[in-house]
Amino acid sequence: MSGEGRGAAGTAAAAVVGVALVAAAAAILVIAARGAPAPTTLQERVRAVAVGLRCPVCQDLSVADSPAPLAQAMRAKIATELQAGTPPSAIRQQFVHAYGSWILMAPPRHGLSLVVWILPLALALAGCALAVVAIRRWTRDRPGAAQPGAAPAENLPGRPDAPDELSSSDRRLLERAVAASGAWEEPE
Amino acid sequence: MSDASSEATARHPTRLGGRSAAAVWIPVGIVVLIVALLAALFAFGLGRNPTVVQPVDLGKMAPGFQLARLDGTGTVSLGSMRGQVVVLNFWASWCADCIVENKALQAVFDRYRDQGVQFVGVSFEDQSGTARGFAKQMGMHWPLASDPGTTTAIDYGVTGVPETFVISPDGHIVAKTIGPVTYPELSEQIANAIPGGA
Numbered sequence: 001m002s003g004e005g006r007g008a009a010g011t012a013a014a015a016v017v018g019v020a021l022v023a024a025a026a027a028i029l030v031i032a033a034r035g036a037p038a039p040t041t042l043q044e045r046v047r048a049v050a051v052g053l054r055c056p057v058c059q060d061l062s063v064a065d066s067p068a069p070l071a072q073a074m075r076a077k078i079a080t081e082l083q084a085g086t087p088p089s090a091i092r093q094q095f096v097h098a099y100g101s102w103i104l105m106a107p108p109r110h111g112l113s114l115v116v117w118i119l120p121l122a123l124a125l126a127g128c129a130l131a132v133v134a135i136r137r138w139t140r141d142r143p144g145a146a147q148p149g150a151a152p153a154e155n156l157p158g159r160p161d162a163p164d165e166l167s168s169s170d171r172r173l174l175e176r177a178v179a180a181s182g183a184w185e186e187p188e
Numbered sequence: 189m190s191d192a193s194s195e196a197t198a199r200h201p202t203r204l205g206g207r208s209a210a211a212v213w214i215p216v217g218i219v220v221l222i223v224a225l226l227a228a229l230f231a232f233g234l235g236r237n238p239t240v241v242q243p244v245d246l247g248k249m250a251p252g253f254q255l256a257r258l259d260g261t262g263t264v265s266l267g268s269m270r271g272q273v274v275v276l277n278f279w280a281s282w283c284a285d286c287i288v289e290n291k292a293l294q295a296v297f298d299r300y301r302d303q304g305v306q307f308v309g310v311s312f313e314d315q316s317g318t319a320r321g322f323a324k325q326m327g328m329h330w331p332l333a334s335d336p337g338t339t340t341a342i343d344y345g346v347t348g349v350p351e352t353f354v355i356s357p358d359g360h361i362v363a364k365t366i367g368p369v370t371y372p373e374l375s376e377q378i379a380n381a382i383p384g385g386a
Contacts (some may be wrong), residue, residue, distance in 0.1 A: 056347040056348075057347060057348060069313050069338075070313070070338060070341075070342075070347075073313075073337055073338035073339070073341075073342060074342060076337055077337065077338075077339055077342055080337075095342075097248075098251075098342060098343055098344060098345035099345040099347075100345070115229075119225075123222070126218070130215075
């Protein structure tokens with residue numbers, strides 16, 4: 001395989017990996033964007049609101065998942081508000097008004113809290129870019145990686161399948177060294 | 189060096205020799221920046237107490253309420269006390285800290301009862317009979333109310349008992365104490381809430 005051929009193979013491999021990474025990221029984003037199916041019953045609607053609120057008397061439990069009396073009271077309040085026609089966003093805002101944004105299970109998407117939303121995405125993109133660059137370099141710098149069927153020990157100079165990355169002067173030096181050692185005779 | 193060997197060197201540069209300084213230092217700089225950012229966030233997090241709940245913003249309007257009195261003699265409403273300083277105390281018979289703070293509450297009540305300061309006690313997650321017995325035993329002589337569904341406590345962002353709010357005559361929350369109050373602290377909060385001081 002020529003040097004250009006290996007370069008093309010490396011580029012193709014990097015392109016395949018890049019496309020695969022982009023496809024995986026797109027699939028994750030699509031699944032995340034679809035989210036859970038829209039709640040229909042009152043119980044499901046209460047849970048949809050409560051799951052985003054932190055139980056104030058628990059350790060890392062949402063109002064939806066906590067058996068604490070205060071969490072039960074909060075679920076009852078959510079149900080009352082929903083039955084009165086209050087939109088879920090307004091109900092969440094009521095709790096934020098009473099307890100502060102601390103009550104939300106997910107940090108708000110503004111101010112310093114924005115960092116925790118942006119940083120993972122930025123790191124993931126940087127990781128993908130790094131992977132593509134690294135794979136391109138590996139496939140370009142390592143001829144063996146681009147020739148999985150080749151056996152370097154048999155690719156001696158002068159043979160038709162010898163790698164061509166040796167310059168003519170290097171090839172002559174190698175031929176002289178091999179001839180001097182007597183380990184191999186010139187085929188012609 | 190011959191042309192051929194120069195060509196070989198150009199086609200197969202060494203890793204270090206073939207890279208520019210920018211190609212080496214930019215990734216290193218990015219990694220250092222990320223590590224420094226994470227270290228700063230970690231240090232910031234270590235300096236915070238995770239058990240401390242962010243208090244409600246003081247100065248906001250106190251949520252209104254109208255609650256049935258524990259003794260069954262009518263209701264208690266915030267609206268009827270507009271124009272006066274209100275001390276709103278959430279308590280429970282099962283709450284040890286409520287026993288601890290009772291003496292201070294009594295003393296502050298005795299000091300300010302004739303100065304137009306209204307005290308209201310709201311029982312939190314308690315049974316009416318048990319709460320009444322506790323109030324009688326503790327000598328709580330101010331209006332006491334039950335809070336069915338804990339709705340008023342939730343409106344005030346209560347996370348436990350005791351919690352005590354001081355509400356200004358114009359209806360704004362001007363002080364909040366999580367845990368047992370002390371005589372000096374509550375007295376100062378009330379004095380600050382009274383127009384012109386006291």
